[in-house]
Amino acid sequence: MIFWLKRQRLSLFLLDWQKQKWYSSxxxxxxxxxxxxTLRVLLRxxxxxxxxxxxxxxxxxxxxxxxxFVTGCATPxxxxxxxxxxxxxxxxxxxxxxxxxxxxxxxxxxxxxxALLRASKLTLQHGFTCFAIVDERNSATINSFTTPGxxxxxxxGTGFSSGNIYLNPSYRGGYSGSYSGTSSAFVNANTTYTxxxxxIFYKPETGLLIRAFQTKxxxxxxxxxxxxxxxxxxxxxxxxxxxxxxxxxxxxxxISAPTQERPLLVVKGIIYNERNPSALVGTDIVHEGDxxxxxxxxxxxxxxxxxxxxxxxxTQSIQE
Numbered sequence: 001m002i003f004w005l006k007r008q009r010l011s012l013f014l015l016d017w018q019k020q021k022w023y024s025s026x027x028x029x030x031x032x033x034x035x036x037x038t039l040r041v042l043l044r045x046x047x048x049x050x051x052x053x054x055x056x057x058x059x060x061x062x063x064x065x066x067x068x069f070v071t072g073c074a075t076p077x078x079x080x081x082x083x084x085x086x087x088x089x090x091x092x093x094x095x096x097x098x099x100x101x102x103x104x105x106x107x108x109x110x111x112x113x114x115a116l117l118r119a120s121k122l123t124l125q126h127g128f129t130c131f132a133i134v135d136e137r138n139s140a141t142i143n144s145f146t147t148p149g150x151x152x153x154x155x156x157g158t159g160f161s162s163g164n165i166y167l168n169p170s171y172r173g174g175y176s177g178s179y180s181g182t183s184s185a186f187v188n189a190n191t192t193y194t195x196x197x198x199x200i201f202y203k204p205e206t207g208l209l210i211r212a213f214q215t216k217x218x219x220x221x222x223x224x225x226x227x228x229x230x231x232x233x234x235x236x237x238x239x240x241x242x243x244x245x246x247x248x249x250x251x252x253x254x255i256s257a258p259t260q261e262r263p264l265l266v267v268k269g270i271i272y273n274e275r276n277p278s279a280l281v282g283t284d285i286v287h288e289g290d291x292x293x294x295x296x297x298x299x300x301x302x303x304x305x306x307x308x309x310x311x312x313x314x315t316q317s318i319q320e
Contacts, residue, residue: 075102077114077238084203086118091209091269092318095134095280096122098208104143104201111204112138113232119210120229128212130222134285135209140202149196157187209271211283265295265307267316272302279305 075084084101091097100115102108123131162182216222232238269280277300278287290297299306304317 074105074107074110075114077117077236086114088118088122091271092280093268094126094128094212095269096210096212097271098122098210100206102204104203106204108138108140108204108206110236111206113235115206115208116223116228117232119208120223120225120232123210123212123225124229126212128214128225130216130224131210131212132217132220132222133208134211134280137205137207139205141205143201143203144198145201146196146198149194151191151193153189153191155187155189211280265292265316267305267318270300270302270305270318272300277301281305 078085080087080101084103084106086098086100088099089097096119098115098118100111100118102111102114119131119133123129212225213222216224266282267279268282271278271280276287278285279297279300280286281292281297284292286292286297288297288300294309296308297305298308298313301315304315306313306315
């Protein structure tokens, strides 16, 4: 009898030990299964998030590169190129046309200052000391740039399961069991959309028509070229480049002696266009139909000007 009871106790102990071992292995398998599933979801979502962020970064880099290529920083003082700059044309020995074009980051005041700086340098390089502005033009070109829109989605999820297994041994042999537990899962996703952005840029342009003088005249206002150049160089912190070449000497025009039929007139430059041509005669800018000391400007051609006085006409070319 005692032996039979000991054997029954041993059987119950072994059965209980097997039950605990089986429950432990099942719980590990269940938890490991949900852990692997959660990890796969997170990795999948993280991969989509990385691809979305990569696209967003590429769009931003491309947009920034295009913006820098098209506009960049403010246009420096330089000869005209891709980012803008100055250009100049000599219309007569003492008459110059200067144009400065800026990019979208260049203020209008900066464009005007750099046009004046170029005019000052031209005046000094050609042996003059001061200059007067005969005509000035300020304008702006409008440009726009649109960046592409993009959307990005971030998501993450978690899962969890827990439960218990119950085994009931029977004295008649065998056993019965039951399982009870709970499972839960949570997934969250967020999508952010950034619409296209349009940027508008104003590119300023300043044009100057100047006449240079060796001595300051009393009748008109002039700029001191050396003073203005130094002031603008200091304002913008520019590095001065010394021009070692000697300034160009002004050629003395060969003018025939005045006669009663042909008074003394000096045509120093012509600005020609079909609608409204103009010419610089002496110190005056004239148009067709204007009069200078009783002399009528009949017609302004590309390379000469036709005059009339007392019914007599003649033409004079530049520096004739």
